[in-house]
Amino acid sequence: MTAEIIFGSNKLGLINDKQLQSVLDKFKLGKLISSKSTDEGAMGQTMFVSSTEGEYVLKGNPLYSGQFMEEKFFIDNVNSRTNIPVPRPYIIDDSEDIFGWNYVIMPCLKGEHLNSKPLQIKLQLEDKLKIAESIAEALTSFHTWKVNDFGELDPKTLTIIPFKNTYSEWLFKRILFWVTDAKKYSRITEEDLKWVHSLLAESEDDFNHISSPSFVMGDFKPGNFLIYQSEHGWEISGVFDFTNSYFADPVSDFIKMITYYIDNNETDIAKHFINTYYKQHEEEKNSIRNRIKVHMLHQKTLDWGSAKATNTVTWDNALPFSEWAVTYTTAAEKILE
Structure with missing residues (x-):
């Protein structure tokens, strides 16, 4: 699917604090402080999550089967082959018990978008x-x-x-x-x-x-x-x-x-x-x-x-x-x- 042209989007929809805390608990990432949708990127699939352990990005409701495994493959290879910072660890949860779809939690990288x-x-x-x-x-x-x-x-x-x-x-x-x-x-x-x-x-x-x-x-x-x-x-x-x-x-x-x-x-x-x-x-x-x-x-x-x-x-x-x-x-x- 990597070279496919995807015009549709599986947005995250409504997510509550209890669900986010379940994610943080599952991976021992601290207590939820706040969350908000991202302004850019990933066709409505991402949101910022702030906890007592750090700043993260949640990406969920994949566009197709294997999207997150595929992205992890590229992230891991870019990390090992170059010095370009990428979001690692890229933690995939294949279960659907929290949101009804699988998701990824990854660190939020520092910096600003060029077009801000x-x-x-x-x-x-x-x-x-x-x-x-x-x-x-x-x-x-x-x-x-x-x-x-x-x-x-x-x-x-x-x-x-x-x-x-x-x-x-x-x-x-x-x-x-x-x-x-x-x-x-x-x-x-x-x-x-x-x-x-x-x-x-x-x-x-x-x-x-x-x-x-x-x-x-x-x-x-x-x-x-x-x-x-x-x-x-x-x-x-x-x-x-x-x-x-x-x-x-x-x-x-x-x-x-x-x-x-x-x-x-x-x-x-x-x-x-x-x-x-x-x-x-x-x-x-x-x-x-x-x-x-x-x-x-x-x-x-x-x-x-x-x-x-x-x-x-x-x-x-x-x-x-x-x-x-x-x-x-x-x-x-x-x-x-």
Whole structure:
């Protein structure tokens, strides 16, 4: 399920103090002080829990069977393979006696979200550049985890299920499926489809020549990591929510951060972020430029379909799909120049 696109959400619902204290008692985590829903992340599956023993995050009501075992697999591997802080111990309770569904309790990591308004107010240009470097270094560290097959994790066996056919075929088919699906909620013209097909055709060789698949976090965005200013400067103080992780082209992990910078008129920060990553991948620069346009197209296809289906469009509703999406693919390409 790691590479599946999940639009639904199993929210926690109403949880009382007695239930939370039962969790704390079960794992000897102290007496409950307070609890509240998290502002970001995990599609309504998480809440903060404060006790006499510390600060925790409860994550429950899984989206699919094996979600938590799968996430624990990625967290444990990231912890052993990198220096990136992740929420450990990641304690899974498979029983359903407390809530009616299974759950996880994990430590709450220190730091703030990059997109928090109080933090953004005080950040200077130098701070933002340093944070961009830290993000690039974290992703570089993630992507050192290489495997033999492009694919997703089987949550039952914790082994990689290879994608059918080639990775480019899997990715291109996925994009075309969601472009076609968007016809249910919006107007997709023949010109839109021609543009999509041309963009895919231009990059096919680059995808077919990726040397080896890497671990891909799958949802690297401000809501899923924390930053902290230590005595050594800004650093990533925590990364979480590995539900969408799989093994493929590491370049796809750039997209949500590039989009964040574009939407906040910070293309210079985005360029610094990419250039920091390039320092160790200079020989791939042209290939990465071509691949990143397709990954941006993939994300914008999902964003378009979701916004149109839910009537939450934040742009000119009259814009054709290709005219709207090309602003992002072109901006991403310029950032990589």
